[in-house]
Amino acid sequence: MLITLGFYKRKPGLSVEEFRHIWSVEYGTLYRTRPEITKYLRRYVQHRLSPQTDWPSQFVGFDGFSEAWFDSAEDRKAMQALPFYKEVLAPKMAEFLDLENSKFAAYDDQVYQVGGEPPLHSD
Template identity: 30%
Template sequence: MIKMTLLIARKPGMSVEEFREYWGTTHLKAVASVPESKVSRGYRQQHNTYVVPDHTAAAPFDGIAEAWYDSIEDAMTFINSDGWWNIIKRDDLNFIDITKTQIMLSEERRFD
């Protein structure tokens, strides 16, 4: 199983509520409109609570997006698609600080 994890920072000047609303509605619809998104086995959004223990540094992200794929080839099919570049990445500019947002493709290993 391949997991795509995006560590997302909101656009400067955008409130937390504006970010959450846009990401959870408008952007979600944009992602779903891309035919290649169907190769994903699942998608989740994790919205930062901004609660952190005193002895730990807070993560500099407003959310985490995760999607799962059967193979690295399936993940790359999505990432290299016209829809990724012309719909998703274009819409990212409306609510994401692309200079701070990061992506990682990883191979999940379970030990339970």
């Protein structure tokens, strides 16, 4: 299992509400409604972040992050090579993300979790 994480900053000039609407309603829906995408994407989760004022350390500074789960790196590459991804999803990201200050492609090979079934590993 490969989990790709993206840490996002909204495009300058967008309010938090505008960002969340575009990201969740317009963009996120495209992932779950397209069979050519769900063929490769096992799970897609969006996390909306807000500053926590009672926390003793500095806010992480992102508006949200996402998890995209794939069976393999090859499946992730295959999804990103699809015409729909290149022609619709990638340009849509540029509408609401500050791409220069967002961070992409952090890989997490999940080792441990609390609750639910433990992930399977070959090592």
